[in-house]
Amino acid sequence: MPEPPRDGPILRLDRVHKSFGAVTALADLSLQVGAGDVVGLLGHNGAGKTTTVRLLAGLLAPQQGTVRVGGGDPVADGPGVRAQMGVLPAALVVDSRLTARQNLRFAADVFGVPEDGLDERIDRMLADFDLADRADERVGGFSSGMRQRLSLARVLLPDPSILLLDEPTSALDPVAARQVRRALSTLAQERSRTIVLCTHDLAEAELLCDRVVVLEEGRVVADGRPVDLAAEHGTGGIQVEVATPDIARARALLADASPGEVDRDGNGRLRTTGIPRDTIPDLVARLVAADLTIYEVRRLDPSLEDVYLALHASRRGRMYPDPDPATAVRA
Amino acid sequence: MNTRAIRAVVKRDLVVVMGSKAVVLPALIVPAILLILLPALAGLAPILLGSVSANDMFRVLEALPPEASARLSGNPATQAAELAVTYLLAPLILIVPVMFATVLAADSLAGEKERGTLEGLLLTPLRDRELIIAKLIASWVPAAAIGFAGATLYAVVANIAVMPQTGRLVLPTPEFAVMALWVGPTFAAAALGAIVLVSVRANSTQEAFQLGGVVVLPVVVIVVTQATGVVLLSVPLLVVSGFVALGVAALLLAAGSALLSRTRMGERLG
Numbered sequence: 001m002p003e004p005p006r007d008g009p010i011l012r013l014d015r016v017h018k019s020f021g022a023v024t025a026l027a028d029l030s031l032q033v034g035a036g037d038v039v040g041l042l043g044h045n046g047a048g049k050t051t052t053v054r055l056l057a058g059l060l061a062p063q064q065g066t067v068r069v070g071g072g073d074p075v076a077d078g079p080g081v082r083a084q085m086g087v088l089p090a091a092l093v094v095d096s097r098l099t100a101r102q103n104l105r106f107a108a109d110v111f112g113v114p115e116d117g118l119d120e121r122i123d124r125m126l127a128d129f130d131l132a133d134r135a136d137e138r139v140g141g142f143s144s145g146m147r148q149r150l151s152l153a154r155v156l157l158p159d160p161s162i163l164l165l166d167e168p169t170s171a172l173d174p175v176a177a178r179q180v181r182r183a184l185s186t187l188a189q190e191r192s193r194t195i196v197l198c199t200h201d202l203a204e205a206e207l208l209c210d211r212v213v214v215l216e217e218g219r220v221v222a223d224g225r226p227v228d229l230a231a232e233h234g235t236g237g238i239q240v241e242v243a244t245p246d247i248a249r250a251r252a253l254l255a256d257a258s259p260g261e262v263d264r265d266g267n268g269r270l271r272t273t274g275i276p277r278d279t280i281p282d283l284v285a286r287l288v289a290a291d292l293t294i295y296e297v298r299r300l301d302p303s304l305e306d307v308y309l310a311l312h313a314s315r316r317g318r319m320y321p322d323p324d325p326a327t328a329v330r331a
Numbered sequence: 332m333n334t335r336a337i338r339a340v341v342k343r344d345l346v347v348v349m350g351s352k353a354v355v356l357p358a359l360i361v362p363a364i365l366l367i368l369l370p371a372l373a374g375l376a377p378i379l380l381g382s383v384s385a386n387d388m389f390r391v392l393e394a395l396p397p398e399a400s401a402r403l404s405g406n407p408a409t410q411a412a413e414l415a416v417t418y419l420l421a422p423l424i425l426i427v428p429v430m431f432a433t434v435l436a437a438d439s440l441a442g443e444k445e446r447g448t449l450e451g452l453l454l455t456p457l458r459d460r461e462l463i464i465a466k467l468i469a470s471w472v473p474a475a476a477i478g479f480a481g482a483t484l485y486a487v488v489a490n491i492a493v494m495p496q497t498g499r500l501v502l503p504t505p506e507f508a509v510m511a512l513w514v515g516p517t518f519a520a521a522a523l524g525a526i527v528l529v530s531v532r533a534n535s536t537q538e539a540f541q542l543g544g545v546v547v548l549p550v551v552v553i554v555v556t557q558a559t560g561v562v563l564l565s566v567p568l569l570v571v572s573g574f575v576a577l578g579v580a581a582l583l584l585a586a587g588s589a590l591l592s593r594t595r596m597g598e599r600l601g
Contacts, residue, residue: 020598059453059597075594079333083456091600093451097347109339110455138350154451 008071010035010162010194011056016065018051018218025051026218029065036192038184040205042308043215049198050090052215053164056196057087069162083111086160088168092151096140100131100150103139104157111158125153128183130176144171152180156187163187166198177204184208206304214311221311230302233310237273237300238280243293244268250292257283260309269296273306332464336457340465344439345473354434358477361430365423366485373415374492376408402504409496416489417504418563422554424485424507425515428478429550432519433526433543436470440530440591441539450600459593463527467584471523475516482511509569517576522546524583531590 009032018026026048033039041049054060055067058074058081067074074081094103104122107113113121126132129149139147148171155163168184169177185208187193199205205212206226214222214229222229237258242250251270254262257279258272265271275283277299284297348354402417403410443449452462486502493501503511526543533539553572556562 054597054600057454059450059593059600061594078593079456079458082454085454087454089450089454091447091450093448093454095343095347095448095451096446097350098343102343102346106339106343107455110333110336110457112333112335112456 009033010070011196012066012068013052013055013062014066014068016055016062016067018055018060018062024218026055026062029215029218029220031213031220031223033194033196035194036188037211038188038195038197038209040209040212041196041198041215042200042202042205042212042304044312046217047215048218049215050166051218053087053089053166053196053198056164057082057085083158084160085162085164086155086158088151088155088163088165090166092147093154094139094147094150096142096147097138099136099138100126100142101135103150103154107154107157113158121157125157129153130179145173145176148172149176149180152183156183161193163193163195164198165195167200168197169199169201169204181208202303202305202308212304214308216311222307226304226307229307230304233302233307235274235276235306235310236302237271237306238275238283239269239271239296239298239300240287240294241267241269241296242287243295246292249290250287253283253286253290257286271300273300273302274310333457333461336455337461337465337468340452340457340462341469341472344435344466344469348435348438348469348473351438354438357434358431362427362477362481362484365426366481367488369420369423370416370485370489371492373420374412374489376412376415378496405497409493412493413497413501416493417501417507419558421485421502421504421507421510422550422557422564424478424482424510425518425550425553426547427481428474428515428519429522429547431477432470432474432522433540433546435474436466436523436526437530437533437536437539437543439466439470440526441533442536444533444599445535449596453593453596453600459591460588462593463588463591467523467527470526471516471519474519474523478515478519479511482507482515505566506564506569509566509573510564513573514569514576517573517580518550520580521576521583524580524587527587527591528583531587531595 011031011033013029013031016026016029017024025046029048029052031052041052043049051060055062056069056074058078061075069081070084072081094100095106098106101122104125105118108118108122123132123135126135129152131146131150131153134142134146139150142150148168152168155165163184165184169180172180181204184195184197188195188208195208197205197209209226211224212222212226212229213220222233224232237260238254240250240254247264247268247270251262251264254270254272258274260272260274262270262272280299287294287297403413405413443452457465486507489502490500522543525546526539529542530539533542553564557564562568
């Protein structure tokens with residue numbers, strides 16, 4: 001594999017088009033990731049995240065455009081590219097008929113991890129991912145969370161410089177998910193690993209990623225730092241807590257002021273987003289005028305979730321315009 | 332060539348297949364019937380049944396090539412037992428390597444898709460060629476070894492059954508040796524080629540096994556024609572059939588390998 005460019009992006013897709021039969025997975029997608037960056041790929045199912053990862057790993061060839069990893073073509077220079085890459089696909093990479101230790105040993109052998117100290121390294125990985133006491137059991141008897149942890153251990157064992165992770169915490173309990181996030185954070189901050197994280201967990205993306213890229217129908221619809229995207233696309237929201245008998249009236253007033261849904265959390269608080277900051281005083285005045293028993297009103301800062309939902313709503317509006325009310329009644 | 336990685340894939344496939352009851356149970360039962368029960372019954376038939384119709388035997392014995400009939404000795408019943416284990420049933424030893432090659436290759440190739448482990452394997456630094464070589468070794472070497480072990484078992488059982496009557500070892504004959512050492516492994520290679528080809532489309536072990544199972548048919552034809560005395564296999568004929576099988580294997584493997592490129596498999600991951 002060619003030497004990676006010193007200053008240029010380590011991962012690059014230029015005007016890539018990829019379709020499967022009549023289905024277009026990526027349409028003119030361009031994306032660059034610098035060495036040591038942590039980039040979140042966000043998007044609905046079918047947005048093109050998995051196809052992007054498979055193109056970068058050389059499992060797919062683009063019909064148009066170019067894909068480069070460290071300056072090399074992932075298809076033509078596949079072995080060299082994949083040797084420095086750890087990919088956690090949506091499907092688990094571990095074999096259920098092998099033990100946890102055998103799975104790690106296999107990964108070490110195919111990725112050429114040095115034999116010297118390998119057994120200790122495998123033991124350490126098993127301990128780090130809380131699998132030491134099940135190391136010699138077949139993976140077929142593991143829970144989905146344990147398999148996910150083992151898959152991550154297998155991906156990290158060769159110490160790859162580039163990590164492409166598809167939903168790494170999706171099957172994990174909150175404690176294990178936090179451990180994995182800490183591990184990824186350490187890899188990014190202390191060891192300068194390049195990480196591309198495909199996730200539906202927007203809080204996770206906000207926490208871990210320097211930059212997020214939102215894909216929709218195989219195209220990039222937003223790209224930037226979470227805080228910048230929030231400022232650009234997010235409008236924030238409001239949280240209101242009222243006496244229980246007043247909840248229905250408060251919900252109606254919020255729904256009237258908000259373009260989005262009004263949600264009620266487990267403590268009875270109402271939340272909605274998409275409310276511009278300068279309209280909040282007027283909304284509060286209407287709540288007070290309605291003679292509601294108000295315990296709390298709090299402004300919510302725009303989050304990545306707001307950005308994502310706002311982008312999706314605008315795209316959806318273009319794809320599926322709201323039906324004409326008259327037509328809807330006839331229907 | 333990344334030999335460490337190839338060894339790892341071979342070892343993993345062998346560990347996986349040895350832990351599979353669906354593979355191991357038929358692997359024990361079928362050879363037990365074909366390679367122990369049948370030669371034992373055929374060899375002991377004169378003792379168990381008392382006598383064999385001399386007229387029937389003369390008809391079969393007259394059809395034998397002179398060099399083959401010259402090897403038989405004793406009374407017609409003893410000759411019948413020897414004929415059965417050295418000629419008529421001997422091609423059964425070909426079924427075992429072909430069957431194993433088919434089962435192992437189906438599990439090794441299509442089984443990866445079925446178990447959801449194919450993508451993980453494709454994401455390793457193994458080259459396409461190395462991956463296919465590893466898969467072929469993991470299927471062919473055990474199939475050929477088990478085929479050879481099965482042939483040895485057959486010979487031991489047949490000799491134990493017949494030797495008390497003939498007073499000498501009846502196997503291996505030259506034809507038997509060629510079948511065990513040359514025809515069995517080459518037929519196993521041809522079976523492997525067929526499974527590689529069908530594995531491109533098959534999404535499960537069962538599907539690959541059904542599509543590729545047709546490769547057992549030529550072996551069944553050989554067994555039936557030999558057992559009924561229609562064709563008695565000679566050494567030259569066996570050597571030629573081995574070369575034919577080898578040619579078929581080369582063609583099928585070349586075609587299958589071209590279709591099993593990483594990006595083609597990537598397109599079918601779903």
